[in-house]
Amino acid sequence: MNDLTVSLDPASSVPLYEQIYQHIKKEIQSGGLSFGTRLPSTRNLAGYLQVSRTTADMAYSQLVSEGYIEAVPCRGYFVCELEGLYCPGTESKERHAEKKPEEKKYRYDFSPSGVDLNSFPYGAWRKLSKNILMADNKKIFQLGDPQGEYALRCSIADYLHQARGVLAEPEQIVVGAGNDFLLLLLCSMLGTGQKIAMESPTYRKAYDLLGNLSNEIRIVEMDEAGMRIDSLEASGADIAYVMPSHQFPLGIVMPVGRRMQLLEWAAKSERRFIIEDDYDSEFRYRGKPIPALQGFDRSGRVIYIGTFSKSIAPAIRVSYLVLPDRLMELYRQRGRLISSTVSRVDQLLIAGFLDDGYYERHLNKMRAIYKSRHDVLLEEMRGFQGICQISGENAGVHILLTFKNGMTEQEAIARAAKEGVRVYGLSRYYIGMDDRNKTSRQSHTVILGYANVEEAEIRAAAGCLRRAWS
Amino acid sequence: MNDLTVSLDPASSVPLYEQIYQHIKKEIQSGGLSFGTRLPSTRNLAGYLQVSRTTADMAYSQLVSEGYIEAVPCRGYFVCELEGLYCPGTESKERHAEKKPEEKKYRYDFSPSGVDLNSFPYGAWRKLSKNILMADNKKIFQLGDPQGEYALRCSIADYLHQARGVLAEPEQIVVGAGNDFLLLLLCSMLGTGQKIAMESPTYRKAYDLLGNLSNEIRIVEMDEAGMRIDSLEASGADIAYVMPSHQFPLGIVMPVGRRMQLLEWAAKSERRFIIEDDYDSEFRYRGKPIPALQGFDRSGRVIYIGTFSKSIAPAIRVSYLVLPDRLMELYRQRGRLISSTVSRVDQLLIAGFLDDGYYERHLNKMRAIYKSRHDVLLEEMRGFQGICQISGENAGVHILLTFKNGMTEQEAIARAAKEGVRVYGLSRYYIGMDDRNKTSRQSHTVILGYANVEEAEIRAAAGCLRRAWS
């Protein structure tokens, strides 16, 4: 495809198809597109420009009718000869001062927090939003339930039951604006000074958050099955923060045996609870999905926390807690003091998104996309097997590379950066100051998140990384 | 060919390709089509179903994109493994029983937290919402600034400067999902165990919230000018929670002299801060609006908190803090850990609402409406001057009636209820257990909020109240 980097302005008064038409006409007149050149198909152009095919059609038809291009059925559109065409001088219009896009230092960015938004069902989202704003106006602008819209809680309960094996009544579910807020809410319910066990490395934000809220964080050792129970027991903690489905950042999936031990630990004291952060559970590529810890819990010790930020879009600030019965009284006393932090419109929107099957489709679609990228990345990384080891590749949207040739994390990052590829170090996720933790893994491992890197980009980036690291 | 005896309905509103897609998906989920099975070619299927090949194509590509089947060029479509796919049960989803809306026992409800939504500019809101969802899709679904969209903070800064005399740079403003959340955030920033001075009566929710967050609440005496400085000084508190523009529920407007004393108090120690809840400041009916306390603050001790919940609609969960410089460092360390709790769509929506002048128009409209109701209510209440005294009538959207004839709050409420009118007692807003506070005012005063009662209703309700209380 040629230089069809049209910058369309949907808000402009000049129609979309006109903008496209003008741009291509100029390209042809200036010689950027020469005789015989095949233009992108209407489908391609529409997909690339994020407009309807008809819009691309209209632009092309206008060019056809003016003799700039020719339509060959089943083959494509081709640029005509300009002979005899009246081409008014392309007055050298001064380009407006180009908005400086923040300089992209990196060609490829393997951010572990990336999310692909190209496949987001914008149309469905708009439609749902519109429908909600059209009907029931009065109601949705009145204050809603602090716990969240009942309809949404029902939808979440159904989803969690079917997809995650979580047993939850809508009455146990608390909807809130993001995991961060829900953790804050939880802490304000449980009171300060809790002794919370966390793994290292772990989800840094949760650590900073929980730690800042006057809790005592006890770092617990982990092995290949996740948090070690003996170390947990020894830590004296009452609350264990874990990610059994897919530990971040190591990607460990806690096996069933360890899960049972963890639940046994919790059942030993009235004060003990498990915070199950079901981060990234939606995406796994091997074997059957393991139901959430919460589904095995018989003694009401698991506080389940899930979010739509990763599975729908980061800006969707909707997360949910599933509280065990024994915490519901506490929630009613303290938690309900805080009015719902999610607008009713958004809540009903997501309820509709779930109920109408859009979420199912979107999840499966994203899983397919991420799996392709996952497979491509693993295939490309196979070339590195001599110098590094791959781990965390069974689930989630990132993998870990641990260098066996002594290359440090910083060096790997720096060398990749020189080739235009951004990778991330593992060490930033280690918590606590314990120097014994400075293992080789910590200082020789990088993270590659592939959620927002397309397959072709992955292949290209892999080439860069080969140059960088060999 | 398997059991693909689809019965297509060309007249249905659901598209042909969708019908085919749904049917095959169910067939795969139920096991009727198992892993590896080859599906009929698009031509065969199209011929069999008497539809175009493109239609069959579209059905198949959707199944491919969601990972149900795989396309092998020149060979056919094959069913994939279902592992990891989210397949909601095909069984008819048991709808959770909808919660019964509580029956309306009252003909007229003078709720102090009422808001009139009849004049809400639904059209403008929809239009803004649509425009935001149309343009810039990719951007607004990415994670935004934890502090809030810069555009919105600018809009708020402008508004606060012009309307409230608040001096704030956008950098000092923190946007969050409701006052409750912002108070929670503030507490988590300041740390637990703060000694906070509050008035009695006060905004109950703030008391419960601050009290539950392991703070020590010191109850401070008040006079007709609001919080008494000597009592505040004696309380030993470091933080004073006040509502200078319009104290809830008493409706006291703090005069300038007292404001200065309050600021002087705060300036005496590095640890002291004032939380200025500018609740209801938008609505006042007599005299010039007094600028916010924050505008007089020269020593950076005022934490200003405002909201759109009251002035736009209760379900609009958007509030904002204006932090003094000395707290910004603390915010950057701790507060920014929590991602924005308001969706970017909503933030940009409100920014547009402010920038395009809708907010100004809406405020003026509502002020006019509320003032009419206020005047009507006062006029009607003149008939009660023998038995009760009116107060708090200079601002806000409620007034207080204190009975001089010995009638207790409970009795007044009960007698009004018998006539179908709901009024509210003042005593619920008194905090602390101090029996000396059980003054006559406390136990003989009712609140009448008129925001959500139309003029005609006010007149009618006044008649009922006359019958009830005479």
Place this chain on the structure above:
DNA sequence: GGGTATTTGTCCGTATGTATG
């Protein structure tokens, strides 16, 4: 066993119906 006809996924331009303002 090698050439040819057929089948297949894929891509193409096109036409029509339908919301929206």
Place this chain on the structure above:
DNA sequence: TCATACATACGGACAAATACC
């Protein structure tokens, strides 16, 4: 009513795999 834009549906052209003579 008209312009714009999108969703749906149609049938032909092509290259590669496959089946058949």
